[in-house]
Amino acid sequence: MTNQTTEAAMTRVATSFAADFATATEDDWRAAAEAALKGRPLESVIRHRTMDGVAVAAIRPRSAPSPIPGRAPGSRWIALSRIDIADPAAANEQALEDLNNGASGLALAFLTPGDGHGVAADTLDRLDQALDGVLLDLAPLYLEVVPFEGRAAAALVAALIERRGIAPSDTYICFGLDLLRDLARTGTLPRSWSDMGGRAAGVVQGLRARGFTGPVFSIDARVSHGAGATDVQELAGAIASATEHVRALVANGVDLETAADAMSFAFSCDADQFATIAKLRAARLLWAAWRRESGLPERTVHIHAETSRRMMSERAAHTNLVRTTIAAFAAGVGGADSITVRPFTDALGAADADARRLARNAQAIILEESNAHRVADPAAGAGAIDGLTDALAETAWMLFQQIERDGGLLQALTSGSWQARIADARARRRSAAATRRSPVVGVSEFPEAGETLHVPPSPPHVSRLPQVVPIAGEIGEDVAGFDALVAAFLNGSSFADVRAASASNPSVSATPLDLERVAAPFERLRATNEAATPRPAVYLALVGPIARHSARAGFVRNLLVAGGLTAIDGPAGATTEANVAAWTESGATLAIVCGADDGYAETGPDLVAALAAAGATVWLAGRPKEGAEALSSAGVSRFVAAGDDALAVLHDATTLASAQNAPALGGVS
Template sequence: MDINKMKTTSFERVGLQEWKAKAEESLKGRPIDQLYKETYEGITLKPLYTKEDIDKKQSTERHSSKRDWKVAQRVTAEDEDSLPERLSTALTRGQDTVSFTDYNGSLSKNVMEKIFTLAIKEKAPLFHIASLDSEGFSLLKEGYSRLTGVFGADPVTDMVVKDSSETMNTWIEHITYLNESAPELRTIVVDTSSLNEAGANAIQEMAYALAAGVAVIEKLKKEGWTAEQAAGKLIFNFSIGSSFFTEISKLRAFRTLWKNVAEAYELNDTEAVLSAETSVFTKSKLDPYVNMLRAGNETFSAVLGGADYIHTAPFDEVSGTTSPFSERIARNTQLILSHESHLNKVSDPAGGSYYIESLTNTLAEQAWKKFQELDGNGGLIKVLRGGTLQNDIKLVFDRRQKDVAIRKQNLIGTNVFSNLEESPAGNLSSEQKQPPHGIKRQRLSADFENLRERALSLKDKPLAGLILLGKIKQHKARADFVSGFLAAGGIGVLPSRECLTVEDAAAFTEELKADYFVICGRDEDYEAMAKEILASIKREGRQIDLAGRLSKDAMEELQEAGLDSSIYLGQNMTEKLDALLRGWEGTSNEK
């Protein structure tokens, strides 16, 4: 075909049925249903979306004036007196927001004054999620009217504990004053990060945010505020997880839903202001450099979803400490997306995608139903006091945790492709600060981190001997699987030479003198050799497993011959690894 003919050639229009026919052909007899996937929100994702999937449904667009976002990296300092200087340095390196963390609420008035002065001098917006009793609120009343951005607190937790308190009343008094004296400063935060870190799905997060926003507005209306005033001081903070398209759609959908709430209150300004942070829930202390990739993926979602302020957590933050290197990489992640990828020049980068538009609409519909359910049950505060939302979130978390345990969901460097050569930083089993309303912050990798810590605490490194039956091509697949499986629990392996006879296997076990062995080979090799190998090597105190699973009858026959258990695809890894480590721990205690 010459170039002129190529230019004039057009493709025939293909319909959904033709696509299905081709898909079924490529699946070679397997059902097309295999291409469908159900999310933790209960939404079935299709392999193909077309114009019909968004026909007659609302498409969500970002407002053109909000196409850019603020780089709001939360700067920390071990010595609080150095925090203003660190913030000033960050502003020279690409950050455009005076954003900081005060973990203990202990920043002195002097340091806070320097931070506020810096924000005014550099004409940079402030961003800080404070506690209700932060001294910053009273300090802001002392002549910082030119501050912009966010210095806010989330009152929901205190509202759950008690309808009214001295702390709450004082905070309301402060923000009421600031409503006039610092008109460009938002002072009320609805923070959903605790839900995300408890394992909640996107629908639960959005419904909570809507219900919390309404609860705060109603609370302040009783204190003499108008709905317009209260809504004008709100900012919604979301954690962004690893489900790329769902997280994009979550933020886009929430903007639409908040417009519905704003219109119900007859507000003039119906736009929601959103901040986003990369999720702690998805991060691991094991193989921490992988967290760079996770955070990059999550930051990209936040940008495409339309967040106004974004914090990208340093890869080592989950271990309790950060370094100048990790902080720089985190900040530069956002700078690359804006200055190199030019996403700050596009109004709604995700707009027009049939998949994302459909997912956005579906999430919005389901989250609105959940919000109405919360409202129908007496509102968010009553629901939180009753514990029903916490129970619902725990059910989702349990599903997520099980999926990680059986490798239905992979955590690179944690439950798959684990690196036994690394030296984990920080305390692997350290606990996170928990909010008092029963929404427990957790991380998906925590169970594996605990297993690895147990393995490290043993006097002798736990090792498994791999009895490799036949030539390399006959045992390699299962041997590699077992090696990766055990590495996730901090257990190393010592492979045998090719065992072509029972005697080869027996010689290896005597040479190694280990307490745990795994036989790796093909099913036919098991049928031919496994019984004799078990009879030859089984000893008191020695555990022998099989790589893979045979039929029920075959497994029972081998168990009668001395086989203890097996390691196989789809097995609950944490339960199996826990049982193995308990064996070594018992031996270690006896010693």
Template sequence: MTVSPVDLAAEFPPGSRERWRELALGVLRKSGFEGGDPEDALSSRTYDGIEIAPLYDRLPTAPRVLRPGTGWDVRQRHAHPDPAVTREAIQADLENGVTSIWLDLTSLDPAALPAVLDGVYLDLAPVILDAGPRTEQAATIFLELAAGTALAGGNLGAGPLAPGLAELVRRCVAEQPAVMAVTVDALPYHDAGAGDAVELGCSIAAGVAGLRALTDAGISAEQAFGQLEFRYAATADQFLTVAKFRAARRLWARVAEVCGVPGAAQRQHAVTSSAMMTARDPWVNMLRTTLACFGAGVGGADAVTVQPFDAVLGLPDGFARRIARNTQSLLVEEAGVARVSDPAGGSWYVENLTADLAERAWSWFQEIERAGGLAAAAETLIPARLAKTREARARDVARRKSPITGVSEFPNLTERAVVREPGPGLPAAPGRVRYAAEFEALRDQADARPQRPLVFLATIGPVAVHTARASFAANLFAAGGIATVTSGPGVDPAALAEAFRDAGTPVACICSSDRLYGEHAEAVAAALRAAGARRIWLAGKGEYAGVDDTIRVGGDALDALRKTFADLGIDVKGDSDEHS
């Protein structure tokens, strides 16, 4: 029997860009849009200046660079300073879905490698070393430990400009051809505030610097390309993460083509972002890392590390490690994300975002090269660019344009603290900017007070009228660890002032509708001032006699919280270590 194909759009009239613009404009006008281009109104820009359009109707002409094969390597990081504890954790991971081990030796003596890896089948489970200045020592011990065994893969973890790099590469080529010697780690750029294009450009510059160092030492270009693995951050912005890993392969393919090694694939290791992790309400980190893992997998990363949800707090416990590896197992085995080589291929949005990101990253890479290469650019050019992006992101976080669930939005003042053993829960990154750090520093100070700081909400009018702005104000103050108490419905200034005196706080915030503000705000402000209010906020916009300042959507929440701390007699301490 022959079945005719079904045209799923047969019942709909043909669409056009102009028709879409007309419909979009109609919706925008209902929201107060007064005219102009609806595409401009609905567009946004990344921290690298790439425009995110609301509508895409074409594919770019640049070729796709696919990762061969499907699936990815489930890689777990281990950093506990006790060899016995690390060995036990490694065994548990390998027995429950992890396929390779990332050993962070910053707090573990490389001499303990034989004990840590006792019982690990090195011909089945690749090991990735991360030993910093002790890389040569760790690599030597590891290669001696593996003598006589054909390793399944792995990486010695040397930086692209590390001393003794060429000798490590020669040993890998001669003794363990499945093992790479070099990790091009872009995480420090991301953690210091870089946007995706800057992170990519810096990584390509670092990779090229490594190629130069190896070929200058007599290593062939083909061998040099085979010795580099790139480590990138995956964030909760899943589409940018997908595009970043696709763009990275395209950029490295261009480098390989120029170097006369066409077809040399980029080996990618994705690590869920440390900068996006929170100490407060850490359970939300599970959602962030799931999105990041999904983006990295769809983007084609060869290996993915999902950081445990409690990593900010210290050394992760067994439950957090289990959740981290199960996140990947669910995406790979049950969701089937790894069954398609390029799930995002053909998406107009993702293909254009990939092309734009690659173009912007390549321009940044060329700028680094013109400055004299990575080493020269690291002195001023790169720090200046990182600082610019870091400041822009900090403004968005402070204004909650980039909200952090559980911290700057929907904080829970009654949450039970999650305590972990001190230690390197996150990979080391001097100068890391953790987005939630400034809000969390205020929460810490508020929690340390004998009594929780308090702000009085003068709610004018019935509950249905003042609830929206009262909830907004309570949410904002809670982001700094400040509790609120409301007056209840009413419009009598004297009654509101009496309730304010009973609350025992010098700070008040008036909450109601614009109409009732016009009728009552000034009288209520005068009564609150007479009752001893040191500062009077108003939730919303507008200027009224007696009101000191406003809190509103898009306003600087951190500034408002710091002012409130000062009014409450609390000295605002410096930012947390992670934000310094």
């Protein structure tokens, strides 16, 4: 059968198959959706505004497909496995296991002194051991470097490539430098910005002279993301940071095109699927516009994506598997060139073999089963995503221009204006989490009572220090200094020796960005209360039979579990006298009345007054449409309902409940 005959037959089959489906108009779809929502307005579901004020319309007409140039059509993204085990031998074992079971590259995290997370690859021998058996001409590397030690890490890796006799041009290594990221993390530059620019130029020139072609810089928006930044702030900050770095390189003798080509970007991807897809696509549009404005030819840029740590939870940690899978899929569809999936136990501070296997397999399944990589820009032509992409890019470009008018990102960091922008976004994000407009499943919503945290054991740390091999003289900031570093590592020197030979003269400071997971405030409170002896408890006065009080009682119980407080159920449908007796026996100081509005109207004021007269602080679940004034007059000091600042409610409940006597735990629920 000829190709033409086969194509004709397939067309007939497709046409016949499509004819089996009724043609639906947008009005038909809206009518069906509204029926499914049972009266909830459809517009509130399909339209909203982001924290940046960008309008999001979930339903838009199909747009003309116009793929955004990025990863080559049909090519897989690099599925990176994060290697961060301190012991080089254990790290090597993990690296080989991952590469042999689905990973196509490694994200090598260097050990931060005093941190414990990362590979202790601080000498050439240790790095060689950590990467023993890894074919560096086949497996790409993405370096996660210690603040301001990117030059040393780059020189160490260059020394390893030289030791192994591999042609640098046969490797693909993202060296991971970002001076402004490091400033935002630590609050201090070790030398002046001019000196740091010279040092960075030396790295670029040294690596290019040796034949390395991978990006030297990874302009890293993950720190801003972790501090609470919006999508637009991440994008604008990344472009502004790249601009500062390119200027610094050019000022130190690197030509503009080489400086721009040395850039790549790193973004966090989270479980907001469409926003993540649009953010990565917008990043490509922004960098393409930047190159045009700079008079440079079009060239795609490497974009690395890592699943967001900000969205991870300690509690109900397996829910992280859902979040990271959605995020990784979105990053792949959004055109990321490389992706790292954090293990689901990451928020607990460690990852065992199972957690690492699941992180690795998430990408393997997405690649093999979704086949999203086989299409050039899968989102192109989807009106909603195209519209969001354009809106993010336009809004981020305007913010970038504002940053430039105000003196650039370095000035914004040292003045604190950039941190203030992010702090405002973080406050709004925390408010959304606290009021559960942005709930965290397993933490602020549907928490598991009695959950025990199973923290994976941390791998052994490396205590033995490398032999001291002093470096003669001070290491210069230029390309000769970079070459001297490579030679020093080949001679056996360590990162500690490099630090000793690199004079520090801090002259630039900034307030470090404060990183925090969204779930952390709830988790801190819960951990504190669960560790307390006695554990704070709250008495629930149940009004009426189960069918009448179960909804609000369930709401209150879940709320209390989210804060680590114990709920002590009173007798269902009991008399006022029995409730007061049960409250007295419980030892609690706080009582929350739970029932239906009609039950509140009938017996609520008497019950509230009796509990208050006995000494209880009385709250009530819900906001009755009628009778609220009478209940308040009887002694209700707070109405607890959906939409409240749940975190504030829990803190206040903790304060009151902590004054209790030892509760009778027989009625704990």
